[in-house]
Amino acid sequence: MPSPDPTPALLVAEQASKTYADLVALAPLDLQISAGTMVALVGHNGSGKSTFLRLASGLLELTDGEITINGAPAGSSDARAALSFLPDEPVLYDDLSVQEHLAYVSALHGVHATRDDFNELVERVGLAARADDLPARFSRGLRQKTSIALALARPFDLLMVDEPFVGLDAPGKDALLGIFDELHGHGRAIVVATHDAGFVERVGRCIALRDGEVVHDGPATPAEVLRLVGS
Amino acid sequence: MLAVANPDADLEGTLRDWRRFRRQKRTADIHWIDALYQAYTTAIVGLVIVVFASGAVGDNPLSASQTAGLLAHGPGWLGGLAAFAIALGLRSGSRGGPLALERTEVRHVLLAPVDRTTALRAPAVRQLRFLTFVGIVVGAIAGNLATNRLDGGRVAWIATGALAGLVLVALCVGSALLAGGTRLPRGVASLVGVVLIGLVIADGTGVIGFSATSTFGDLVLWPLRVDLAGLVPVVVAGVALLVGMRLLGRLSLEAAERRSTLVGQLRFAATLQDVRTVIVLRRQLAMELPRLRPWVRLAVNGTGRWPVFVRGLRGLMRWPAARVARLVLLAAVIGLCLRGIWSGTTPLVIVAGMALFIAGLDSVEPLAQEVDHPSRRDATPLEAGEIHLRHVPVAVLTQLAVAAIALAVAMVPGRAQLPLEAGAVAFVPLALGGLGGALVSVLASAPSVGGNWSLAPPEAQGMRLAFRTVWPPAIAILGVTPVFFAHRAQEQGLAPIAGGVRIVPLVILVFGLICGWVRVRADIGIWWRSQMEMAHAKP
Incomplete structure (x- = not known):
C-alpha cells in the first residue's frame, strides 16, 4: 500500500527482496520515498528494517528486484554519492581522531571543508570537547555521536539512519532530532529505522514491517505502531 | 551544516594521500625493538x-x-x-x-x-x-x-x-x-x-x-x-x-x-592459538550453518534416557553437507597418508595425525559447545566434567566412522595397499588418537594471561605455550603410529600385526587417561587453586 506522492521519487524499491537460504529477511517490497520527506521505519526485531536500509545503501545485495537512488542502482557510485547511511553500530578507525575522521570522510566525498566547518558539526552533536580525541576510546554514546557527525559531514540527498537513539543521552537525542528537522527543512529525505514509537509523531509517514513485509504505510500514531508491530 | 561536494575533486588522489598519512602514523607507533x-x-x-x-626429507639420493x-x-x-x-x-x-x-x-x-x-x-x-x-x-x-x-x-x-x-x-x-x-x-x-x-x-x-x-x-x-x-x-x-x-x-x-x-x-x-575460536569463526566465514532439517529426525522425548548422548546425536544429524564432505575428505587424506607410510614415507605420520586431529575437532562439536556456553552447562544439576564425559561416546562413533573411511581408502587394492591385519590393528587407535587430541585442545582452551602463570618468567610461559600447542596434535599422531610400527615390523621380516599391536595399549591408555582428565579436571583446578591460596596465606 504505497502512499501516493506528487514529488519525484528519490528512492524507488521494486519487488526488492532479500533471502538467506530458507530465511526471508525481506519479502518483495515496493516502495517510493520522495525528496524532502521524513519517514519512520518501524518493526520488531528481525522484521527487515536494517536489511532494507543496508540493501538501499549497497552494503547488502538484493536477492531479487531493484532499488534505485536518484535513478541509479543502489550501491553504484552515483547512488553512494546521494545516500548517507548511519548504521546502528558505529564503525570507526582506531588511529584517527574525531576531527581526522571528519576530514577523511568529507574528503572522500569531494568536500573541501574547513576546521570551522568541523567545529560547528562537532558542536552540534555534542563532541566539541572531544574533537581531538580518538573515538576508539569513547563510550558507546560518544561513538554514536561521532558516527552521526560522519554521516552529516558529507553531501547527501537521502539520509538513512538505523536505530540512531541507542546509546544517546537525552541532550544527544534532542540534538539529533533538531538536526533531522533542520535537514528536513532543507529538503533532504530522511528514513529513520527505530523502535521508538514516539518518533512517529514527528513524521508524516510511517512504514511498518512485520516478518519482512510491509503491514502499514502512511501516517500513524504511537498506539497504532504498537498495535501494528507489537510492543 | 550541509556539505557540498566539489564535482572536480580527485577522490582517488585524496584516498591515496590519506592512506599514506595513516601508514605514517602507524609506522611512527612501531618501536624498533619490537x-x-x-x-x-x-x-x-x-x-x-x-x-x-x-x-624429514632425508638425504638418500x-x-x-x-x-x-x-x-x-x-x-x-x-x-x-x-x-x-x-x-x-x-x-x-x-x-x-x-x-x-x-x-x-x-x-x-x-x-x-x-x-x-x-x-x-x-x-x-x-x-x-x-x-x-x-x-x-x-x-x-x-x-x-x-x-x-x-x-x-x-x-x-x-x-x-x-x-x-x-x-x-x-x-x-x-x-x-x-x-x-x-x-x-x-x-x-x-x-x-x-x-x-x-x-x-x-x-x-x-x-x-x-x-x-x-x-x-x-x-x-x-x-x-x-x-x-x-x-x-x-x-x-x-x-x-x-x-x-x-x-x-x-x-x-x-x-x-x-x-x-x-x-x-x-x-x-x-x-592466541585459540583453536576452538578459529574453528567457529572459520565456519561463520564459510557460512557453514547447521541444517534446518536434520538428516534423520530423532523422536523428541523430554524424559528420555541418556539426554547428553541423544543431544550429541541430534547435533550430528544437523551437520551441514560441507562438514560431512570435509570429514570424508580428511578421512581420504588420512587413508592416502597411511598408504604413503606403508610405502616408507615416514613423515606422512605427521600429516595423517594432523588430519586426524582436525577431524577430531569436528567430532567433539557438541562438547565444544558446552565449553563455549558454560553458564548454560552449569545451570544443570550435573557436574561439568560429567556432562563433558557423556559427550565423548558420540564423538567416538564419529571418529570410528572417519577411521573406517580412512582405512577403506588405505586398503583399496593398488600400489602401497595397506594389508588387512595392519588396518585392523590401526582402526581403534586412529579413532581414539584424533579424538584424544581434540578433547585436550577443546578443554584446555586458549592460553590464559591471568592466574598464577601470569607472573611466571617468559621462558616458563613459552615452554607451557609450546607444550599446549604441540600436545594435542601429538596425541593424534600417536594414533597413527600403529601403522608405522606395523610397517617397520614387516621390514624386519616380522608379521605386521606383531609390530602394530604393541603400541595399541598405549594409545588406549592415553585416551583413558584423557577421559579421566575430562571428568576430574575441574576438581583438579579447584584443588590446585585452594593449595595455592593456602600457600599464599602462610606467613
Whole structure:
C-alpha cells in the first residue's frame, strides 16, 4: 500500500527482496520515498528494517528486484554519492581522531571543508570537547555521536539512519532530532529505522514491517505502531 | 551544516594521500625493538622449520630408475599443488575473498563515490606482496631440500622452487580475484576445484595421460628436465592476476563486510592459538550453518534416557553437507597418508595425525559447545566434567566412522595397499588418537594471561605455550603410529600385526587417561587453586 506522492521519487524499491537460504529477511517490497520527506521505519526485531536500509545503501545485495537512488542502482557510485547511511553500530578507525575522521570522510566525498566547518558539526552533536580525541576510546554514546557527525559531514540527498537513539543521552537525542528537522527543512529525505514509537509523531509517514513485509504505510500514531508491530 | 561536494575533486588522489598519512602514523607507533624482536622470532621459527624439514626429507639420493619414475609420474602428482591452489582460490573468491579489508574501509571508503577498483588495488597489492614473499621463500627452501635427494644444481633447484612458489601464490590469488570479480557461485567454485583435484588423482594413478595442472609439475621438475610446457602455469597465473585485478571493483560488498568482521577476529584467535575460536569463526566465514532439517529426525522425548548422548546425536544429524564432505575428505587424506607410510614415507605420520586431529575437532562439536556456553552447562544439576564425559561416546562413533573411511581408502587394492591385519590393528587407535587430541585442545582452551602463570618468567610461559600447542596434535599422531610400527615390523621380516599391536595399549591408555582428565579436571583446578591460596596465606 504505497502512499501516493506528487514529488519525484528519490528512492524507488521494486519487488526488492532479500533471502538467506530458507530465511526471508525481506519479502518483495515496493516502495517510493520522495525528496524532502521524513519517514519512520518501524518493526520488531528481525522484521527487515536494517536489511532494507543496508540493501538501499549497497552494503547488502538484493536477492531479487531493484532499488534505485536518484535513478541509479543502489550501491553504484552515483547512488553512494546521494545516500548517507548511519548504521546502528558505529564503525570507526582506531588511529584517527574525531576531527581526522571528519576530514577523511568529507574528503572522500569531494568536500573541501574547513576546521570551522568541523567545529560547528562537532558542536552540534555534542563532541566539541572531544574533537581531538580518538573515538576508539569513547563510550558507546560518544561513538554514536561521532558516527552521526560522519554521516552529516558529507553531501547527501537521502539520509538513512538505523536505530540512531541507542546509546544517546537525552541532550544527544534532542540534538539529533533538531538536526533531522533542520535537514528536513532543507529538503533532504530522511528514513529513520527505530523502535521508538514516539518518533512517529514527528513524521508524516510511517512504514511498518512485520516478518519482512510491509503491514502499514502512511501516517500513524504511537498506539497504532504498537498495535501494528507489537510492543 | 550541509556539505557540498566539489564535482572536480580527485577522490582517488585524496584516498591515496590519506592512506599514506595513516601508514605514517602507524609506522611512527612501531618501536624498533619490537620490530627487531619480531624479526628475531620469525628467524628462529623459520630455522626450526627448515632443520625439521631437512631431517624429514632425508638425504638418500634417488636411483636412476626412481628418477625416471619421478619424471614419468611426478608432473601429474605435483600438478596437485596447482590444482589445490586454484581450488582454494576459487573457494575463497566465491565467498568474498581473497581480500581481508578493515571494516572501516568497507563502511567509509567503499560506500563513498570513490572508484572501487582503484580503492581496492592498494590492499590487494599489499596482500599479494606478502603472500608472494612467503611463496618464494617456502619454494626456495623446498628447492634447497630437493637437492638432498635429486640431481640438478642447487641454484637451479632453489630458483625453480622460488618460481614455483610464486606461481602457486599467483594461481591461488588470481583464481580468487577472478571468482570474486565474476561472482562465481559457491557450488560452481567447489565443483571446479573437485574436478581439478579429481583429474590430478586420475592422472597420477594412470587412469588418464594428462591433467589440466600437470604442466605445473613440469615446471617444478625443470632442474631435471626442461620442458617448455612448464611455462603454461606461469602465463596462466599472470593472466589470472592481471584480469583479477581489473575485476576488483566488482567485489561483493556484502561478502567483504562479513569477511572484514570475521577475518579480524580469526587473526586474533589464531594469534592466541585459540583453536576452538578459529574453528567457529572459520565456519561463520564459510557460512557453514547447521541444517534446518536434520538428516534423520530423532523422536523428541523430554524424559528420555541418556539426554547428553541423544543431544550429541541430534547435533550430528544437523551437520551441514560441507562438514560431512570435509570429514570424508580428511578421512581420504588420512587413508592416502597411511598408504604413503606403508610405502616408507615416514613423515606422512605427521600429516595423517594432523588430519586426524582436525577431524577430531569436528567430532567433539557438541562438547565444544558446552565449553563455549558454560553458564548454560552449569545451570544443570550435573557436574561439568560429567556432562563433558557423556559427550565423548558420540564423538567416538564419529571418529570410528572417519577411521573406517580412512582405512577403506588405505586398503583399496593398488600400489602401497595397506594389508588387512595392519588396518585392523590401526582402526581403534586412529579413532581414539584424533579424538584424544581434540578433547585436550577443546578443554584446555586458549592460553590464559591471568592466574598464577601470569607472573611466571617468559621462558616458563613459552615452554607451557609450546607444550599446549604441540600436545594435542601429538596425541593424534600417536594414533597413527600403529601403522608405522606395523610397517617397520614387516621390514624386519616380522608379521605386521606383531609390530602394530604393541603400541595399541598405549594409545588406549592415553585416551583413558584423557577421559579421566575430562571428568576430574575441574576438581583438579579447584584443588590446585585452594593449595595455592593456602600457600599464599602462610606467613
